[in-house]
Each structure stands twice: as C-alpha cells, then as structure tokens.
Amino acid sequence: MRILVVEDDPILSDGLRAGLSLTGATVDAVATCEDADNALSTTRYSAVVLDIMLPDGSGLDLLRRLRGRQDATPVLLLTARDSVGDKVSGLDSGADDYLAKPFDLDELAARLRAIVRREGGRAGPTMTYGAIVLSPADLSATVSGEPINLSRREFAILAALMERPEQVRSRAELEERLYGWQEDVESNAVEVHIHNLRNKIGRDAIQTLRGVGYRMGTVR
Amino acid sequence: MRSLRLRLFAILLAATGIVWVAAVVWIYVGSRDEVEHVLDTRLQEAARMVASLASGLDNLPGNSVPAAAQPLGSYERQLSCQIWSLDGRMVAKSSGAPDQQLSPAASGFSDRIIDGEPWRVFSVEDADHNLRVMVGDRVGLRERLVTDLIKGLMLPALLIAPLLGAAIWASVGQGLRPLRQMAQDLGTREPDDMRQVETERAPAEVRPLALALNGLLSRVEAARRHEREVTAFAAHELRTPLAGLKTQAQVALAADDPQVVRGALEQIVTAVDRSTRLVRQLLTIARLDSDAVDAPLAPVAVGPILEEIVAATPRHERTTVTIDAGVRTMVLNTNAECLQLALRNLHENAVQHTREGRVVWSAGKNAIAIEDEGPGIPPEELDQIGKRFFRGRLRSPIGSGLGLAIVKLALAKVGAKLTISNREGRRGTRSELTFDI
Numbered sequence: 294m295r296i297l298v299v300e301d302d303p304i305l306s307d308g309l310r311a312g313l314s315l316t317g318a319t320v321d322a323v324a325t326c327e328d329a330d331n332a333l334s335t336t337r338y339s340a341v342v343l344d345i346m347l348p349d350g351s352g353l354d355l356l357r358r359l360r361g362r363q364d365a366t367p368v369l370l371l372t373a374r375d376s377v378g379d380k381v382s383g384l385d386s387g388a389d390d391y392l393a394k395p396f397d398l399d400e401l402a403a404r405l406r407a408i409v410r411r412e413g414g415r416a417g418p419t420m421t422y423g424a425i426v427l428s429p430a431d432l433s434a435t436v437s438g439e440p441i442n443l444s445r446r447e448f449a450i451l452a453a454l455m456e457r458p459e460q461v462r463s464r465a466e467l468e469e470r471l472y473g474w475q476e477d478v479e480s481n482a483v484e485v486h487i488h489n490l491r492n493k494i495g496r497d498a499i500q501t502l503r504g505v506g507y508r509m510g511t512v513r
Numbered sequence: 514m515r516s517l518r519l520r521l522f523a524i525l526l527a528a529t530g531i532v533w534v535a536a537v538v539w540i541y542v543g544s545r546d547e548v549e550h551v552l553d554t555r556l557q558e559a560a561r562m563v564a565s566l567a568s569g570l571d572n573l574p575g576n577s578v579p580a581a582a583q584p585l586g587s588y589e590r591q592l593s594c595q596i597w598s599l600d601g602r603m604v605a606k607s608s609g610a611p612d613q614q615l616s617p618a619a620s621g622f623s624d625r626i627i628d629g630e631p632w633r634v635f636s637v638e639d640a641d642h643n644l645r646v647m648v649g650d651r652v653g654l655r656e657r658l659v660t661d662l663i664k665g666l667m668l669p670a671l672l673i674a675p676l677l678g679a680a681i682w683a684s685v686g687q688g689l690r691p692l693r694q695m696a697q698d699l700g701t702r703e704p705d706d707m708r709q710v711e712t713e714r715a716p717a718e719v720r721p722l723a724l725a726l727n728g729l730l731s732r733v734e735a736a737r738r739h740e741r742e743v744t745a746f747a748a749h750e751l752r753t754p755l756a757g758l759k760t761q762a763q764v765a766l767a768a769d770d771p772q773v774v775r776g777a778l779e780q781i782v783t784a785v786d787r788s789t790r791l792v793r794q795l796l797t798i799a800r801l802d803s804d805a806v807d808a809p810l811a812p813v814a815v816g817p818i819l820e821e822i823v824a825a826t827p828r829h830e831r832t833t834v835t836i837d838a839g840v841r842t843m844v845l846n847t848n849a850e851c852l853q854l855a856l857r858n859l860h861e862n863a864v865q866h867t868r869e870g871r872v873v874w875s876a877g878k879n880a881i882a883i884e885d886e887g888p889g890i891p892p893e894e895l896d897q898i899g900k901r902f903f904r905g906r907l908r909s910p911i912g913s914g915l916g917l918a919i920v921k922l923a924l925a926k927v928g929a930k931l932t933i934s935n936r937e938g939r940r941g942t943r944s945e946l947t948f949d950i
Contacts, residue, residue, distance in 0.1 A: 302753045303910045304784045308760030311777060315767050325906075346749045349906045371756070373749035394756035398763040 294318040294339040294409055294429070294449070295470050299329040299355070300371065301348050308398075309342060310473075316402040317432045317445050321473050326350040333359060336469065338366055339409045342401070345372040345383070353386045360387035367408035371396070406430060413456055422455045423512035425494060434494075436512070441493050446471055450486050454499065458509035461502055517692075521685045526678060533670060537663060545659045552655055553622065556635040559592055560648040567596050567605075568642040591654055597645045604644065615647040624652070691716050695723065707734040746902030747795075750914060754788045787911055794915040797854065798901070801922040808848035808926040815856075815881065816841035818849065819874060822857045828864035832872060839876030845948055851923040855931075858916035859883050859944050865909040866942070882945040889935040889942050898933060 296313055300306040301324040310320045321336070323329050326349050333341070341359075345352040356368055370388045372379065380391050389408040392401060406429050410418070420427040424437040432448050434441050443451065453470050454462055464483050471486075472478050479485075487499055487507060500510040593610030597603055606612075616623045616634035625632045634649035695710065702708075707730050712723045758781060765777035816836070823834050845852065863872045866887025873884050887907075890898060894905045899921050902914040917933075924931050930947045 301908075301910075302757055304780050304787070305753055305757035305760060307780055308757055308764055308777070311764045311768070311773055312760050315764065315773075344753075346746075348904065348908050373752035374745060394752040395759045396756060398760050398767075 294405070294452075295336070295473075296320050296405065297329065297332055297336075297338045297341045298322040299324075299326075299341065299347065299352065300344040301325065301346075302344075305394075309401075312398045313342075313402060313405070316406075317429070317448055318402075318405070319449070319471060319473050324348070326352070326355045329355055330358065333364065333366065340367040340369060340405050340412075342369050342371055342405070343388075345370060345374070345379075353383065356383075356386045356388060365412065367405075367412045369401070369404055369408060403430065420452060420455050422458050422509055425451075425455070425498070425512055427452055427455060436494050443490075443493065444486075446482075447486050447490050447493075450483070451490055451494075454507060454509050461506045461508045463506040466506070518682075518685050518689055521688075522678075522682050525681045525685070529677065529681070537667065540666060541659065541663050544662050548655060548659055548662075552650065553633070553635070556592070556622075556633065556648050556650065559594065560635045560637045560646050563594050563596065563648065564637040564639050564644065564646040567644050567646060568639050591650045593649055595647045597647065599638070599640065599643050599645060615649045619645070625649075691719050695719065699726075707731075707737075743901050746914065750791065750902055754784055754791065758784045758788070787913075790911075791913045791915070794913050794919060797919055798915060798922065801854075801919065801926065808851050810846050810848055810927065812844050813847050813849045813852055815843040815845060815852070818853050819856055819860075822853070822860050826857070826861055826864055828872075829868050831869040832864060832867045833870075834860075834864065834872045835874065837873065837875040840874045840881060843876050843881070845879075847927045847929065847948060851927045854923040855920045855929075855946060856881075858920045859946075862909075862912075862916055863887065863942070863944075865911065866907075870941075877945070879949075880945055880947045882943060884936060884941055884943045886939075886941040889940055890933070892935070895933070895935075899931075 296318045298309045306322045310322050313320045326347050343352045367389045369390045370383045373394045383391050390404050426435045434443050467483050497510045498512050594607040596605040616636050620636050620638045623634050631652040632649045636647045638645045709727045710723045715723045761777045761780045765774050768774050863885035867885045870886030875882050897903050899917040901918045904914040928949045932945045936943050
C-alpha cells in the first residue's frame with residue numbers, strides 16, 4: 294500500500310508516516326494542497342489521508358478537484374471538526390471515510406485497509422491466490438495453511454501482484470509501491486525480493502516476463 | 514417621565530390648555546373693552562335724548578315717581594337718569610335711580626361711588642333750559658355682562674375637555690403604533706434570529722432607530738460568526754497537536770526499531786513543548802480579554818526587556834539579531850507587561866520566519882520597529898493577520914496563530930498601534946509599534 298498523507302502539522306505528519314510504515318505501508322507526506330495536487334497527478338496511491346484545514350486551502354476543495362478528475366483513489370478525511378454536519382459534507386464531497394482528531398493509529402490503519410480493499414473489489418479482509426492467503430491487517434501470510442515469514446517489502450510485492458493476478462506489473466510499478474520519495478531505491482532491490490519470495494512460496498508462484506515485468510504463476 | 518405616550522399626552526394637554534386660557538383672556542379683555550365702548554355710547558345717547566326731550570318741556574315736576582326696587586340680578590333698568598336744574602335742584606329722575614346726585618361733573622363721563630357701588634355716569638348740561646341731565650349705570654352690571662359672556666363660552670369648553678383629553682390619548686396611542694409593532698416584532702423573535710428590521714415602511718422618526726438597530730444586529734451577527742470561526746480554528750489548533758502526540762506515542766509503543774522509538778519520543782517532547790506554548794498563549798489571550806490585566810502606565814526601559822526576550826528565544830543558526838542603540842536606551846511611558854508581551858511575540862514571529870539573515874530592532878519617534886528577512890506576508894493575507902488562529906500560507910510549522918492577536922490586545926491596553934507591512938524592495942516583514950505620547 295502506498296499512502297499519501299496530506300497534513301500540515303509536522304509532528305502529526307511524521308507520526309502518520311512512521312505509524313503507517315509500521316503497518317507495511319509506504320508513505321509520502323505533503324503539507325499543502327498544491328503539493329498534494331502535484332503528488333496525486335504524478336503518482337498512483339492506494340489511499341490518501343487528508344486533513345481539512347490546510348495552509349493554502351481546504352482539503353474538501355482538494356477532494357472535489359480529485360473527484361472532478363474522475364480519480365477514484367480512496368480518501369480518508371482527518372479533521373478537528375467532528376460535528377455531524379462536517380462529517381456529512383466531508384463524505385458528500387467524495388470522501389470514503391472520516392476520522393476526527395485525535396484518533397487511534399490502529400483504527401486509522403484498519404480503516405485505510407478497508408477502503409483500499411473495497412476499491413480493489415474485495416469485501417473480505419484477506420487476499421487469496423490458490424493456496425496463498427495474505428492478511429494485510431497483520432502482514433501475515435500462509436501457504437496451504439502453513440504460516441510463512443515475509444518481510445514488509447516482500448509482503449508488499451506479493452500483495453501488489455495478487456491484487457490483479459492476471460495483470461503484469463513492471464519493475465518500476467513495483468518500486469513505486471515499495472519506496473516513498475525519501476527512500477533510495479537500490480537498483481536490483483525488486484529482483485532480490487522476488488528471488489526471496491520464490492524461495493518461500495514456490496519457484497513457479499511468480500512468473501517473470503522478460504523486459505515486461507512480473508505476474509502470478511502457478512502455486513502448488 | 515418614562516412613558517412616551519404619557520409625555521406626549523401631557524405636552525399636548527398642556528399646550529391645548531394654554532391656548533384655551535390665552536383665548537379666554539383675549540376674549541375677556543376684548544369683550545370688556547367692546548362692552549365698555551357700547552355702553553358708554555348708549556349712556557351718551559340716552560343722556561342727549563333725555564336732554565333734548567326735557568328741553569321741550571317747560572314745567573317739569575319737582576319730584577319723581579318712586580320706583581319699585583329692582584333686584585340686581587336682571588339686566589332690566591340698567592340705566593338710571595336724573596335731571597337737575599343748574600342751581601342744584603333735582604327736577605326729575607327715572608324709577609330706580611338713586612336720590613343722590615349721580616355726578617358732580619358738569620358734563621362728560623365720570624366714575625362715582627354711590628351707596629358703595631361704582632357707577633359710570635354721563636352728564637349733559639343745557640344752559641339754555643337750565644337743565645343738567647345725568648345718565649348712569651352700575652359698573653357691576655357691566656362686569657356681569659362680560660363675565661356672563663365668558664361663562665357662556667367656558668361652559669361648553671369645560672364639557673368638551675374630557676372628550677378632548679380622551680381623543681388626544683387615543684391619537685397619541687395610534688401615532689405610536691409603529692413603535693409598538695416593532696417592539697412586538699422584536700419581542701417575539703428567536704434568540705438567533707438576526708433578520709434585519711423592516712425600515713422601508715417605518716415612519717421617518719422611527720427609521721433612525723430601526724437603522725441603528727439593524728447596524729447593531731449586523732455587528733452582533735458578525736461577532737457570532739467570528740466566534741464560531743474562532744471555535745472551529747481553536748478545535749483544529751488544539752486537536753491537531755493532541756492527534757500528533759497520540760500517534761507518536763502509539764508509534765513508540767508499536768515500533769521494534771530503537772531508532773524509530775527514539776525518534777517518536779523526541780517528537781513527543783517537541784509536541785509537548787509546542788502544546789505548552791499554545792496553552793500559555795491561550796491563557797494570555799483569555800487574561801487580556803477578560804480585562805483582568807490592569808495596565809497602569811509608567812516609564813519603562815525598553816532595552817533590558819528586549820535583551821531578555823532575544824536571549825530567551827531560540828533562533829536558526831544562521832540568523833543574527835541586532836538591537837539598535839536607539840532601542841537600548843529608549844524609555845517609554847507604557848505598561849511593562851503589555852510591552853513585553855508585544856515585543857516577545859513579534860520577536861518570536863521574526864526569528865521563526867527568518868531561516869537565514871538579519872532580524873533588526875530599530876527605534877523611531879515614539880515607535881519601535883522590527884524587520885526580518887523571512888518570506889514576508891502574501892498581500893491578500895495582510896488584512897487577515899492578527900485574527901485569532903489565522904495562520905497564513907507561509908506559516909511557520911510551530912506557530913499557533915495567536916501571537917499577533919496577543920500583540921494587538923496587549924497594545925490596545927496601552928493605547929499603542931501595530932502596523933505590519935512587507936519590506937519595500939526586499940524580502941521580509943516590517944512590524945512597527947507606535948506609542949501615543
């Protein structure tokens with residue numbers, strides 16, 4: 294999951310970045326509507342965490358612009374105002390969920406997983422491909438009921454491939470899912486992670502299409 | 514008098530009464546003169562008539578026919594006539610005329626007291642026939658004539674007076690109806706009904722009141738809107754740091770990596786510092802708002818206060834602060850606490866926004882200015898700065914949006930003024946305090 298956090302308070306923004314990273318998400322943080330607009334037009338995010346009161350405008354306007362561009366990226370609003378009227382206007386502006394400050398980090402992460410899941414067309418909390426079952430809530434995975442140990446990045450790559458198993462994902466696409474702006478991407482990182490994944494879930498579970506990318510293969 | 518209606522009623526009644534009394538006096542005086550003139554003419558004519566009649570008679574009887582006494586009540590026999598010979602012998606008299614000679618005067622008008630009663634007499638002398646004719650009437654009768662005339666006028670007026678009073682009372686009530694209606698309209702309103710009062714159809718006298726009321730309603734409405742905005746901003750400014758604290762605390766609890774834990778704990782310390790400052794500023798505002806700060810003026814040396822503030826405020830490494838000599842030696846007649854609040858918040862603003870460069874305090878005539886080399890203030894935000902919780906586009910990450918509001922409140926207490934502008938020809942902001950001396 295790659296999440297965009299739009300929040301101008303530096304401490305909260307830092308906390309969200311650190312906290313969501315712990316749940317396996319890759320987080321980019323911006324502090325203004327302008328930066329958020331730029332980020333959203335250049336990068337595909339799994340979800341956006343959006344504060345309403347921003348220095349250069351209202352998060353609600355940003356949300357309306359986003360929906361106006363037919364961008365369906367799930368959006369969770371964070372706001373200090375928690376009256377019913379504010380919640381209604383937030384949801385009616387195109388938000389998928391709403392949390393009032395101060396909130397619980399675990400609840401935020403769970404709500405984010407829920408709206409991301411629904412956007413991917415899944416209702417259940419787990420992702421399944423053959424014998425492989427992923428549980429994004431606790432970053433756990435099983436193959437034929439046997440728990441396997443995946444690192445945060447391995448989990449992220451497998452989840453990306455399993456979202457649409459028939460679709461080929463390019464290396465760049467996977468890198469984008471793995472790394473935020475601040476992080477340096479090692480040139481062969483994706484290959485290393487794929488290699489480790491194959492060792493854990495089976496050689497043929499992930500197919501390599503030379504020069505194109507990767508997709509799910511056959512699971513024993 | 515408390516009641517407008519009662520007041521108008523009294524004024525109208527008094528005015529009507531005065532007009533009436535004046536009219537009565539006028540009519541009385543005018544009628545009396547007129548009656549006097551008419552009756553005098555009658556005396557004159559009667560005397561001449563009797564004289565001409567008497568001159569035709571040679572043998573006048575020496576005594577008169579005694580007349581039955583007439584009550585004074587009627588106007589009959591008003592006139593009494595005596596005919597005397599020139600040697601002082603009464604030749605004749607009309608019935609009811611007194612025996613005493615009516616007038617000693619030979620001819621013309623005279624006023625006499627006869628039997629204790631004032632008389633008016635006209636005498637005519639006819640030397641050829643050795644006669645003197647005197648015709649007189651009682652002055653009392655004349656007075657009664659005038660009095661009766663006035664009474665005749667007054668009686669209906671007195672009967673009408675209560676009717677007139679009632680009519681005035683009702684008319685005043687009717688005239689004041691628009692006021693009553695407005696009061697009724699306002700009295701039945703809901704507390705948050707800030708609709709403007711109808712002024713188009715209001716009478717000219719009531720319109721200024723209605724307009725003033727509308728002005729007040731607009732101001733109250735604006736104040737309420739402002740209060741709602743402040744509440745919304747306050748909620749944001751208070752809940753956001755709390756959300757940051759909680760998130761960082763949960764990160765510290767959940768993370769295994771000691772570096773992440775340490776980072777989160779450091780952020781918590783920073784967040785607590787910032788929240789402390791926010792609470793301090795909120796308390797300062799509340800104190801300044803509640804008028805609890807009595808700000809007696811006294812000579813205050815600016816230099817030591819400012820040096821203490823500068824020493825206590827952290828700043829970016831490559832920012833220098835200069836206090837001009839003019840400020841160091843300046844003494845102002847003001848309040849030390851208010852001055853300190855204003856200077857500290859302005860200084861904090863300047864050093865927070867100047868990441869690199871010079872912050873300069875300088876003195877003018879009864880003025881202190883601070884110039885920074887920060888990003889300045891976007892022109893469209895210049896009239897909004899100083900509003901509570903307003904933080905501009907180029908906000909500092911640790912600001913509360915209360916600093917300039919505190920400066921304005923503190924300066925208002927000591928009658929000083931704050932002017933904030935972008936520096937001309939270069940980057941940065943200039944804030945100037947002007948003190949009334």
